[in-house]
Amino acid sequence: MTPVERAQMAMILEVTASPKPGNVDRCHDYESTRLEHFLSSAILARPALEKAAGCSGGIGEILKEAVRLTTAHGGGNTHFGAFILLVPLLRGGDIPGAIRAVNETTVEDAVRFYQAFSLTKVRMLPGDPLDVADPRATDRIREEGITLFDVMDHSRENDMVAREWVNGFRLTRRAADELHRIGCGREGIVGAFLSLLATGIDTFIVKEHGASVAEEVRRRAGEVLAGREDLGAFDAECIARGINPGSTADIIIAGIYTALGEGWEWDCSRKE
Amino acid sequence: MTPVERAQMAMILEVTASPKPGNVDRCHDYESTRLEHFLSSAILARPALEKAAGCSGGIGEILKEAVRLTTAHGGGNTHFGAFILLVPLLRGGDIPGAIRAVNETTVEDAVRFYQAFSLTKVRMLPGDPLDVADPRATDRIREEGITLFDVMDHSRENDMVAREWVNGFRLTRRAADELHRIGCGREGIVGAFLSLLATGIDTFIVKEHGASVAEEVRRRAGEVLAGREDLGAFDAECIARGINPGSTADIIIAGIYTALGEGWEWDCSRKE
Numbered sequence: 001m002t003p004v005e006r007a008q009m010a011m012i013l014e015v016t017a018s019p020k021p022g023n024v025d026r027c028h029d030y031e032s033t034r035l036e037h038f039l040s041s042a043i044l045a046r047p048a049l050e051k052a053a054g055c056s057g058g059i060g061e062i063l064k065e066a067v068r069l070t071t072a073h074g075g076g077n078t079h080f081g082a083f084i085l086l087v088p089l090l091r092g093g094d095i096p097g098a099i100r101a102v103n104e105t106t107v108e109d110a111v112r113f114y115q116a117f118s119l120t121k122v123r124m125l126p127g128d129p130l131d132v133a134d135p136r137a138t139d140r141i142r143e144e145g146i147t148l149f150d151v152m153d154h155s156r157e158n159d160m161v162a163r164e165w166v167n168g169f170r171l172t173r174r175a176a177d178e179l180h181r182i183g184c185g186r187e188g189i190v191g192a193f194l195s196l197l198a199t200g201i202d203t204f205i206v207k208e209h210g211a212s213v214a215e216e217v218r219r220r221a222g223e224v225l226a227g228r229e230d231l232g233a234f235d236a237e238c239i240a241r242g243i244n245p246g247s248t249a250d251i252i253i254a255g256i257y258t259a260l261g262e263g264w265e266w267d268c269s270r271k272e
Numbered sequence: 273m274t275p276v277e278r279a280q281m282a283m284i285l286e287v288t289a290s291p292k293p294g295n296v297d298r299c300h301d302y303e304s305t306r307l308e309h310f311l312s313s314a315i316l317a318r319p320a321l322e323k324a325a326g327c328s329g330g331i332g333e334i335l336k337e338a339v340r341l342t343t344a345h346g347g348g349n350t351h352f353g354a355f356i357l358l359v360p361l362l363r364g365g366d367i368p369g370a371i372r373a374v375n376e377t378t379v380e381d382a383v384r385f386y387q388a389f390s391l392t393k394v395r396m397l398p399g400d401p402l403d404v405a406d407p408r409a410t411d412r413i414r415e416e417g418i419t420l421f422d423v424m425d426h427s428r429e430n431d432m433v434a435r436e437w438v439n440g441f442r443l444t445r446r447a448a449d450e451l452h453r454i455g456c457g458r459e460g461i462v463g464a465f466l467s468l469l470a471t472g473i474d475t476f477i478v479k480e481h482g483a484s485v486a487e488e489v490r491r492r493a494g495e496v497l498a499g500r501e502d503l504g505a506f507d508a509e510c511i512a513r514g515i516n517p518g519s520t521a522d523i524i525i526a527g528i529y530t531a532l533g534e535g536w537e538w539d540c541s542r543k544e
Contacts (some may be wrong), residue, residue: 009312011307012315016308016311027299034541035298036458039311040538043277043280043281043284043314044277046277059341073541073542086421194482239399266312267303269306269332269346270346
């Protein structure tokens with residue numbers, strides 16, 4: 001499997017793994033965002049992923065292309081957070097390489113990233129000093145010499161995907177380790193997902209529903225892992241309330257990409 | 273969307289469309305062949321599909337490569353029948369082009385096809401004069417000057433996928449027409465699937481379960497379309513009995529590829 005195929009496989013394996021509390025999965029759609037939107041995004045992003053794995057194009061430009069290729073469908077943003085992690089991982093090959101790649105990002109990468117952001121419907125936190133909807137944001141980036149790494153550093157508090165860039169892809173590493181520990185296939189993915197959900201606040205839930213809902217999800221994921229709450233019922237309630245741990249899903253994708261490169265087996269039937 | 277992306281999308285849209293009586297779909301796996309095997313096959317076949325869409329390599333050689341790329345997983349044969357249709361469609365661009373491409377196949381294409389066949393677990397009909405398990409089969413192909421088109425012509429009675437090659441991709445055309453008639457997305461695919469199932473015998477079911485079971489499935493698909501039998505219950509019974517209309521699924525994939533090229537919309541949310 002080539003690195004790009006690993007990235008595409010990570011996207012399809014994550015979205016089809018089930019049951020994952022609150023997310024689009026094999027058994028659940030949201031009205032406007034459906035399983036097919038995620039699967040098509042894994043297919044259609046390929047040219048951008050190939051550029052990331054090759055030597056052509058900056059990370060910001062590639063992120064913009066990935067978003068452009070995958071927002072043609074009507075399902076809104078699907079894999080934007082995943083691309084923010086996969087593009088440096090593909091450029092660097094693995095986590096140490098990705099750490100080098102994000103540290104080398106430039107002001108031009110930051111400008112392109114803001115252009116990519118404005119193509120999505122991703123919500124910013126109120127009061128973010130660099131509002132993507134503000135046409136002067138890119139001027140300010142150039143004037144102040146802000147790199148894409150600086151942008152992520154700025155967002156580290158409020159965005160767990162951005163935080164990966166500045167703390168050495170810590171949760172990506174943890175997700176991959178959980179996959180190795182729990183085992184092959186779908187069960188490994190669901191287990192790693194619950195494990196991440198139980199130990200940290202999903203910042204996408206914070207943006208959509210506030211901190212107390214995000215904390216409730218964290219606590220109840222722990223109850224599921226402890227066998228005190230039913231996974232299916234928790235999933236159904238999250239879906240009904242529109243509570244969707246999207247940033248945890250992005251990190252799981254990066255973790256699957258990493259684990260596949262380290263020999264983790266997506267196909268349990270090959271082990272039989 | 274490039275032609276190769278259309279082929280990949282056709283494979284993922286077909287397998288995730290649900291409910292389809294008896295087949296692996298979004299809600300059903302077979303023990304040894306799971307949704308992920310089909311999705312991974314759509315991702316991993318790409319280099320072969322690119323060759324088919326380009327000008328390099330014969331159709332037999334490309335089919336062999338497609339099978340080699342997609343049998344690395346433990347799920348056995350997933351898309352072999354679909355590749356038999358998609359490779360000439362990609363080479364020719366559309367149905368008229370595919371008709372030209374299959375007519376130009378050579379003896380060497382036939383030899384490679386038999387090598388591809390022997391990599392799969394696809395069952396032959398007893399008494400087939402060209403048994404793929406027979407090491408002398410390729411000698412006989414060369415001695416008698418049998419082209420890949422001749423091989424398909426030989427199998428036209430017993431294999432509805434082979435029959436497409438020699439009758440102008442008649443059911444592929446019909447599947448695409450049904451998609452246009454029924455409408456966008458998942459509902460269109462399920463409707464086209466039932467329509468094909470109700471009007472012809474699925475030869476894969478004949479191979480696995482005999483002609484009378486295949487005829488029962490044809491008749492009951494008609495009852496579902498007429499509203500006299502419940503689709504979900506029929507699906508559940510087919511799954512329980514291991515009755516899997518795999519050749520109809522292959523033709524639906526070719527039909528989706530064709531319809532996408534003619535403007536059929538896979539994403540109903542884009543029409544809203």
